[in-house]
Amino acid sequence: MSDNWLQELEQNLDSKLERFLRSNPYQDFLLNEQFERDQGYKLMRKELQLKDAANKLRKELIELVKQIRLWKERSKRAEKYGAHSLAIKADKHIQNLISEGEEIWSNLKQLGDNLRDIEKQSLTLNEVSSSTSSTIEKEWRDFEAQQELDDLKQKKAN
Template sequence: MSWLEELESRLEQQLEAFLASNPAQDALLREQEARDRQARLIGRRRQLQLEAEQRRNRLLELAGEIRQWRERVARARRAGAHELAERAEAHGASLMDQGRRQWLQLEGLGREFAELEGQLSELGDLAGRQRAAKASPSDSQADLERAWAAFETEQELEQLRRRQG
């Protein structure tokens, strides 16, 4: 093990010990990591959306080119230029293959986008649970405060009854 690996290992152990003894810092670190991950995922989502838009535009261009070459094939056949029609037909088939590849790539982007949305949703659910966990102590403290106020009121009423009774 090199000195750099040893140093890294030692620092990692110290960090783990620090976080174990400081749960609030551990929670802050986890929240920051979740925010960083969410930011990366959102950036990747934007990138996927742009790429998908470019692929859709390319597919539309290919569709126009294919239509144009089919018309040329038909014109060449009507004119009796069979060799030219065959070459144009081969070019149209090549364009169709390009379109299929573009479509498959677009489907792959769609799957990746759906997976990414799932990860973002999980992060949102986790953040919601963390907020709820943070809110719970204050909610229970508020309940305790209300219970204590009710107890004190009851005690004061008992004292008043004894004095009058």
């Protein structure tokens, strides 16, 4: 029962809003413009988060490469001085580091894919925003021209 009245209220408010926006096209334009602006800000924040995460992963990769080089040197030194079991352990550790690096690389690639998607969405939003602006401008000019025409007709009739 309680969901029903809430649904009715929501539908009633939606229909009132639609009627208001139909009778006030400029308010509809402003509402859409604000929505597009909000979407743009969300996309920018997401883009910044993705870039920040990518930078962190790049730094991790750089540190990992340093660790791999260090352990390769250690493995060679252990092998050179006959510490074969230590060299084997170092080689296993190197493989673990390489696996970790491959995982980070995969995550970095995924972030890059996500970033490209965000950039496409931003471009699409900008195109829609430009289109909407030019459409409302034309509608407004048409509205003003119609008002002037109506005024002239009314003056002529009087």
